[in-house]
Amino acid sequence: MKKESPIPAAPLAVRDVELRYGTTLIQKDLCFEIQQGEIFVIMGGSGCGKSTLLKHMIGLYRPHSGSICYGGTNLWELDPRSRNRLLRNVGVLYQHGALWSSLTLADNVMVPLEEYTTLNAKERRELATLKLAMVGLAGFEDYMPAEISGGMRKRAGLARAIAMDPDILFLDEPSSGLDPLTAKQLDDLILELRAALGSTIVVVSHELASIFAIGNNSVFLDAERKTMLATGHPVDLRDHSPIPKIRQFLARGVPRNDNTPPLEITI
Amino acid sequence: MLGLSGAFTIDAERPREDLLSAFKTTPPRIRLVDEAITSWDSLLLVVLGRWREQAKQAQIELDLSEMPEGALRLMRLAETVPQQEGAGRDEGKPSFSWLTRQGERSLHTLEGFASALAFLGNVSFALGRFAVGKARYRKSEFWVTVQACGPNALLVVGAISFLVGAILAFVGAVQLSMFGAEIFVANLVGIGMVMEMGSLMTGIILAGRTGASFAAQLGTMQVNEEIDALETLGIPPMEYLVLPRVLALAWMTPLLVLYANVFGIVGGGVVGVLFLNLSPTQYVSQTFELMTLWFCIQGLIKGSTYGILVALCGCYRGLHCGRSASAVGEAATGAVVSGIVAIVISDALWTLLFMVTG
Known part of the structure; x- marks a missing residue:
């Protein structure tokens, strides 16, 4: 029985959102909803604005128009203190881990615990050790981020993201740049976290193996039309989407188990 | 048998530090039972881990099978990947000997x-x-x-x-x-x-x-x-x-x-x-x-x-x-x-x- 949050974080709704960098339009008419316990994948080609959308969803940037609602509450209608309280229930794994380089791995995980809990130093350390063990980094507590590999940095970033047992976990390209085995372990870890904690997980990815392994809902963003093309289960989109671009994207390199003819790709 | 009830969360009151303090005599086996755990988070895992260590040292069998399934899954997850050989920093710890420190400093300066x-x-x-x-x-x-x-x-x-x-x-x-x-x-x-x-x-x-x-x-x-x-x-x-x-x-x-x-x-x-x-x-x-x-x-x-x-x-x-x-x-x-x-x-x-x- 997981703890209850002061503000319900799910369902997370993105309503008529338009994203811009200055005057440059990134995405428009984004409209989808993420339910409690879902692993929701934001997918699309490179440069279509997946990470930008994620940064808007976690409150780093304000959408040009539209609303991002956590449990029916518009994130940007809250006063800054309430918004911070809500975002305390959100964990984020950044693309390259974003560990604080002057702190050890354990210290990195302990920062949110120091800021937001009344745990004493021993308890914080025990919790940090546990989280690092969960991501397969037992024994690396006193290493500096510069002393470990990119994949380990990513896993340490995940340990920091789950330090506060967040209700919603955002993962920006968790398996990119990892070898297939490590990527698979990370996928398993994500599934295990969802099963054990019941967390909602939002993943930005274009790694097909990961998308099919963990995703149970998704949105497909298109860089050319600058909007979302479809939402749904990744496997359904691959097999039944009426939009060729989505089928081509999702079928690339994945052996198909149906009898549909190979897709024609026009260059 | 030891029944657990109430909240085992970071924000809640801390549970007892010492598992054995709940017993007048040291039992050969302790079964932890979820009597009415209202809510839990990673703190429960920390507490269970600590108690398990204490039980191991006192050579007591600790049965966690009736703890919340999610918590057990996370504990198993933390144990799935054992500590890598040589991962600890014992060999690399800075020496506190004055002579060693001076020697290391001199070598560093020379380099x-x-x-x-x-x-x-x-x-x-x-x-x-x-x-x-x-x-x-x-x-x-x-x-x-x-x-x-x-x-x-x-x-x-x-x-x-x-x-x-x-x-x-x-x-x-x-x-x-x-x-x-x-x-x-x-x-x-x-x-x-x-x-x-x-x-x-x-x-x-x-x-x-x-x-x-x-x-x-x-x-x-x-x-x-x-x-x-x-x-x-x-x-x-x-x-x-x-x-x-x-x-x-x-x-x-x-x-x-x-x-x-x-x-x-x-x-x-x-x-x-x-x-x-x-x-x-x-x-x-x-x-x-x-x-x-x-x-x-x-x-x-x-x-x-x-x-x-x-x-x-x-x-x-x-x-x-x-x-x-x-x-x-x-x-x-x-x-x-x-x-x-x-x-x-x-x-x-x-x-x-x-x-x-x-």
Whole structure:
């Protein structure tokens, strides 16, 4: 029985959102909803604005128009203190881990615990050790981020993201740049976290193996039309989407188990 | 059997630290039962882990099978990947023995000295290739560096030199006025600025401004693997990155020293005219009465040396920067500190040399 949050974080709704960098339009008419316990994948080609959308969803940037609602509450209608309280229930794994380089791995995980809990130093350390063990980094507590590999940095970033047992976990390209085995372990870890904690997980990815392994809902963003093309289960989109671009994207390199003819790709 | 109830969360009241304190006599087996756990988070895992360790030490069998399924899954997850061999830091822990620390420090200093020598050798080689027209560097990079360390520094060098000249004049006037010799303030400021203070202040400003900037630029390039990319392409970083910076500062510093000298003399003049009742003509003629070209050349020689030293310290620190954000900060700080130390040492050496040679 997981703890209850002061503000319900799910369902997370993105309503008529338009994203811009200055005057440059990134995405428009984004409209989808993420339910409690879902692993929701934001997918699309490179440069279509997946990470930008994620940064808007976690409150780093304000959408040009539209609303991002956590449990029916518009994130940007809250006063800054309430918004911070809500975002305390959100964990984020950044693309390259974003560990604080002057702190050890354990210290990195302990920062949110120091800021937001009344745990004493021993308890914080025990919790940090546990989280690092969960991501397969037992024994690396006193290493500096510069002393470990990119994949380990990513896993340490995940340990920091789950330090506060967040209700919603955002993962920006968790398996990119990892070898297939490590990527698979990370996928398993994500599934295990969802099963054990019941967390909602939002993943930005274009790694097909990961998308099919963990995703149970998704949105497909298109860089050319600058909007979302479809939402749904990744496997359904691959097999039944009426939009060729989505089928081509999702079928690339994945052996198909149906009898549909190979897709024609026009260059 | 030990029944658990209530909240086992980070925000809730802490459960008992010692598992065995719940029992009057030590039982051979303890079964933990979820009687009414209202909510839990990672704290429950920490508590269970701690109790399990205590039970293991007391050789008691601890049965966790009736704990919440999610918590058990997470505990299993944490144990799935065992600690990697050699992952602990025991062997790498810093020694607290005084002798070992001194030994390590000496070795570190020796390594630093050797790498600084190698750096100097590489720069000399790059300068040699530049002299014979074979050095590979981007001209645009050179001009951008010239702009950054020369014209962009005019304001700060001018302002500080003006104030240093004025301060020299004030300090001199206090002593000289006791003998009615205020007029010699002009000589004090003129010779003081031209021989020493103009070049010294310019050097220190460049160490704080340009040296730190070189270290931060090259350090960030090191972090982003940009320098590795250059090396992979067969482009020597010494020629491509260090050479334009050293040349730009070697060229700009004497010019900045001349500019600083003028502003220092003007600063002293303003004090002389406004507070010591000297006329501008008197001040100027007195300034140039004892001034010789050799004094100016001494200042310019010192200034050029400072410029080269600042560039070398900045580039050395940047190229030997670690691969983290904090390392870039350390490189910038190191560049300023070593730049200023190098300036002061070379100032002492030049002054001694000029005194000995007359």
